[in-house]
Amino acid sequence: MAKEDSKRNSKCLAYVAAFVVFQTIIIVVFALTVMRIKSPKLRFGAVAVENFSTANTNSVSMTLNAQVTVKNTNFGHFKYPNSTVTILYGGMAVGEAFIPSGRAKARQTKKFNVTVDITSAQISSNDMNSGVLTLTSEAKLNGKVHLMKVIKKKKSADMSCTMAVNLATRAVQKLECK
Known part of the structure; x- marks a missing residue:
């Protein structure tokens, strides 16, 4: 009987x-996949030019309607406060848009529209002659990723986009976001 008890104890130990x-x-697989928190991505989805006008040879006024996307690849939601998108021409701000506070659900992309009024009296004659106006945009969303209502991690989504606006067709030719 001592042998049977010994076998039973060793089997139990092996199962444990x-x-x-x-x-x-x-636990290791869960920690490496679900618990890994990444920064969300902020991008322009589509940009349309409206109300385009030129007062003289160096001045441009237009309205950009842009779709902004916040892509959250985390297993928890990303909550962010109010922010702004700034449109730049040659490093100088020519327009600004308000981004309302919101929440991007877990593993989803939130889309919303912003309107930017752009006025610039300092357009270079090279850009006016070429018919293509190069604009850049910058934005930053500082927020928190809430994971399982227990873990909260500060993350920020940054946007840096470059777009080429064709002055003849009044359309965005090329939109590249980093």
Whole structure:
């Protein structure tokens, strides 16, 4: 009987060890996939030019309607306060738009529209002659990723886009975001 008890005890110990190894693997996989928090991505989805006018040879006035997307790849939602998008020409701000506070759900992309009024009296004659106006945009959303209502991690979504506006067709030719 001592041999049977010994076998039974060693089997029980082997099952417990296998269970501990299995649970450790599950925890490691969970920690490396679900618990890894990444920064969301902020981008322009589409940009349309409206109300385009030129007062003289160096002045441009237009309205840009842009779709802004916040892509959240985390397993928790991303909550952010009010922010702004700034449109630049040659490093100088020519327009600004308001981004309302919001929340991008877990593993989803939130889309919303912003309107930017652009006025610039300092357009270079090279850009006016070429018919293409190059604008850049910058924005930053500082917020928190809430994971399982327990873990909160500060993250920020940055946007830096360059767009080429064709002055003849009044359309955005090229839109590149980093």
